[in-house]
Structures are given as structure tokens and as C-alpha cells.
Amino acid sequence: MSAGLLVLGCGVSSVAPTGSGKAVAVTMAPVSTEVSTLGVEPTYAAQATALVEVIGPVTFTIVYDNNTYVPSLRTDWGFSCVVETGDAVVLFDTGGNGTILLDNMEELGFDPQVIDAVVLSHIHGDHTGGLKGLLDTGARPVVYVPASFPESFKAPVRVQTELVEATDPVEVLPGVHTTGEVGSSIVEQALVVETGAGLVVVTGCAHPGVVEMVRRAKAAVGGEVRLVMGGFHLGGAGRDQIEAIIADFRELGVQQVAPCHCTGDLARQMFAEAYVDDCTLAGVGQQFVIAPSQ
Numbered sequence: 001m002s003a004g005l006l007v008l009g010c011g012v013s014s015v016a017p018t019g020s021g022k023a024v025a026v027t028m029a030p031v032s033t034e035v036s037t038l039g040v041e042p043t044y045a046a047q048a049t050a051l052v053e054v055i056g057p058v059t060f061t062i063v064y065d066n067n068t069y070v071p072s073l074r075t076d077w078g079f080s081c082v083v084e085t086g087d088a089v090v091l092f093d094t095g096g097n098g099t100i101l102l103d104n105m106e107e108l109g110f111d112p113q114v115i116d117a118v119v120l121s122h123i124h125g126d127h128t129g130g131l132k133g134l135l136d137t138g139a140r141p142v143v144y145v146p147a148s149f150p151e152s153f154k155a156p157v158r159v160q161t162e163l164v165e166a167t168d169p170v171e172v173l174p175g176v177h178t179t180g181e182v183g184s185s186i187v188e189q190a191l192v193v194e195t196g197a198g199l200v201v202v203t204g205c206a207h208p209g210v211v212e213m214v215r216r217a218k219a220a221v222g223g224e225v226r227l228v229m230g231g232f233h234l235g236g237a238g239r240d241q242i243e244a245i246i247a248d249f250r251e252l253g254v255q256q257v258a259p260c261h262c263t264g265d266l267a268r269q270m271f272a273e274a275y276v277d278d279c280t281l282a283g284v285g286q287q288f289v290i291a292p293s294q
Contacts, residue, residue, distance in 0.1 A: 057085065057086050057195060057196060057290065057291065057292065058083065058084065058085050058086070058175075058193055058195045058200070058289075058290045059083070059084040059287060059288070059289050059290070060081055060082070060083055060084075060193075060200065060202070060229065060287065060288040060289075060290070061081065061082045061084075061108060061110075061285075061286070061287045061288075062079075062080070062081050062260065062282055062283065062284055062285065062286050062287075063080050063081065063082050063091075063095075063101065063104045063105050063108060063110065063284065063285075064076065064078050064079055064080035064081075064093070064094070064095030064096075064100065064101050064104060064130065064284060065078070065079055065080075065260050065261055065282070065283050065284040066078065066260075066261060066284075067260050067261070067281070067282065067283035067284065068283050068284065069282065069283030069284055069285045069286040070108075070283075070284065070285025070286075072107065073104045073107060073108070073284045073285045074100045074103060074104055074284075075283075075284055076095060076096060076097055076100050077096060077126050078093070078095035078096035078097070078126035078127060078129070078130075078261070079093050079095065079126070079127060079204055079205075079230060079231055079260070079261040079262075080092065080093045080094050080095040080101055080127075080130065081093065081191075081202055081229075081230070082105070082108075082110055082115075083176065083191070083193060083202070085173070085174075085175060085176065085193070087173070087174065088116045088117070088173045088174075088176070089110075089114050089115050089116050090115070090116060090117045090118070090119060090172060090173065090176055090191070091115050091117070091118045091119070091134070091141065092118075092119050092121070092191045092202050092204070093119075093120060093121050093127040093128070093204050094118065094120070094127065094128060094129065094130030094131045094133075094134055095126065095127070095129065095130040096125050096126040096127070096129035096130065097129055097130060097133075098129065098130040098131075098132055098133015098134060098136070099133060100130070101130035101133060101134065102130075102133055102134070102137065104284060104285070108285065112134055112137045112138075112139040113137070113138065113139050115134075115139055115141045116141055116142070116173060117141050117142045117143070117144060117172050117173060117176075118131065118134070118141045118142070118143045118144070119143075119144045119172060119178055119189070119191055120143065120144065120145045120146075120149075120204075121188050121189055121190065121191075121203070121204025121205065122146065122186055122187060122188040122189070122204055122205060122207060123146075123148075123149055123150070123153065123186075123187075124186075124205065127204045127205070128153070131143070131157070132156075135157070135160045135161060140160070140161045140162075141161065142161065142162045142163075142164060142172075143157055143161055143162070143163050143164070144164045144166055144170060144172055144178060145157075145163065145164070145165060145166065146165070146166055146167075146180075146181045146187050146188065146189050147165035147166060147167045147181065148181060148187045149165070166178050166180050166181065166189060167180055167181050168180040168181075169220035169221070175193060175194040175195075176191070176192075176193050176194075177191070177192040177193075177194075177220060177221050178190070178191060178192070178220075179192060179213065179216040179217050179220050180216075180220065182208045182212060182213055182216050183207060183208030183209075183212075184208075185207070186205075186207035186208070187208075188203075188204060188205065188206065188207050188208055188213070190202060190203045190204070190206070190213045190214075190216070190217055190230075192217040192220060192221045194221065194223065195226065195290040195291075195292070196290070196291065196292025197226045197290050197291065197292055198223060198224040198225060198226030198227075198255065199217065199218070199221060199223050199224065199225045199226060199227075200225075200226055200227045200228075200229065200288075200290060201213065201214055201217040201225060201227070201228045201229070202229055202230045203228065203229075203230035203231055203232065204230060204231055204261075205230075205231045205233045205261065205262050206230070206231060206232050206233045207233055210228070210232040210233065210234070210245065211245055211248040211249070211252070214228055214249070214252055214254060215252065218252065224253050224255070225252060225253055225254045225255065226255050226256060226290065227254075227255065227256045227257070227258060227288070227290070228249070228254050228256075228257050228258070229257070229258035229259070229260070229282060229288070230258075230259075230260060230261060231259075231260060231261030231262040231263055232245075232259050232262070232263040232264075232267060233262045233263070234262075234263050234264045234266075234267035235262055235263070235264030235265075235267070236264070237264065237266070237267055238266075239266070239270070242266065242267050242270045242271075243270070245267075246270065246271065246274045246275075255278060256275065256278040256279070256280075257271050257275050257278065257279050257280075258279070258280040258281075258282040258286075258288065259271050259279075259281065259282065260281070260282040260283060268281050
């Protein structure tokens, strides 16, 4: 694909990791695109078509989510994503349960010991609960948290590893940034990753508003936004609000989206309708490979 993003598309192509440094190219066939009245997210069936070498400077793999993509992985309310830049490995959020996080990482072929940094979006347990289990493996990544995290959370982490408190935007590793603290009621930070195809913004829940998170990401790093992925926190939003957010995304130049976690059935459906092939309804085990535009 000339666009440089190898995996996005509702009803088109994606990449499922094998845990062996390669990926399976798959076709996403919609089983149901209707919004469930029982609160169940739309499901998708994946059919493997060929093995391809994963080529690209940055790879994003969802290792914890409440939406299914790879059926053998465990789903649970929460979010976590592994970011591989080629030079470093960053874990954004840790889900709510360390056992589930580590089990999914093992099945996907990720070794906790190679994680260079952990970035936590906000204090809620479904995003921080897996950290202790990760550190108990002996992994010693540098952990980045919003400075407003309570001392009762920060102190035990300092006993095990280095802790960095972020108020303003921070460059975690070359090309990998946080927005710094956004919001006041529930303070949150997003991850912003520079790629050859544009910025990728990863949100945990986007409690301060997903549009504001994207605005802050652009202000902190600069450049065009290739992809926004993660939780958009729109489970209780109505059509008018979601339509306004989609319009704001267009105004901000957001090219592609991959909503999951707390985005909600209706919002996921509306993003899919608005962005069509530039939307992926993401779930646990899904992998996105961003390569420079040709």
C-alpha cells in the first residue's frame, strides 16, 4: 500500500501477529455491523491468506482490550498496547489484570524483559492494574505517569524501578512522546509516536475528550495525524455528539482511526460509517504496521 499504513480498514485487510517476528495477512470479514442492544461490540472473523514479513519502522499491537480480534487471546475490560520502533519497545497502559496481560503478551511473543518504558495514561485500574504483575517478572522499564498520580501509587513503583512524573509533554524515547497532563477532573496523557507516515496518537480512555487529546498531541509534537487509536470514551454519547467529534477529527486532519476499549458500540459504528476503509474496529491481538509513505 502506498499510504504506508499496512493494516487499517473496516472489512478490508489487517495483520495478525504470529509471535515469531512475522505476521499473517488476513481479510476482515464482518460477521455483524449492527449495534448490539446487549452492549456487545460488533465481531469480526479473520481468515489467514499469506505470510508476510513485517516491514516498517513502527508496529502497534493491542495486547489487552475488551474487544475480541484474535479469538485465542483473553479479553477483559481495559487497554494496553505494545509499540515497537525498531530501536525500543514501549508499553502504553497495562490493562487491569497482570495475569491476563502477561498471558496475552506471551501468546503474542512479547518478552516483558525487553520493554524499555511503560507509559500510563491515567489512574484508573483498568489501565494500571497490570503494572505490578509486569514488574514482578523482573522487568525494569522506566515508568512514566502523570504527575498528579497519588503518592500511594507512585511510591511502590519507585521501589521496583525508575519513575518519571510528567506534567508537560515528555519525549520518552526518540520519536515517542507523551502529551503531558490533559484535563482536570480525570487527568490523562496520550502517547504520540512519530512515524514516516505521520503521527500516531494512542489514547487510553480520553476522559478529557478525545478531540482535546488529539489537539494536545499535535501541539506537543507537530505534524499531521495519521492514526488515532485506543479508547475514545464515547459509550454514553449520542449521535449529535459523535457526529461533532467526527467533524472535529476531519478538521484536525485525522486520516485514520482504530477505536476500541471504551469507545462504545454506537460511536464505533459511526466512525466506521464515516471513515469507511480508513477505520478499523480494533480488538486484542490486532497489529498495525506504519511504514513511511512511498
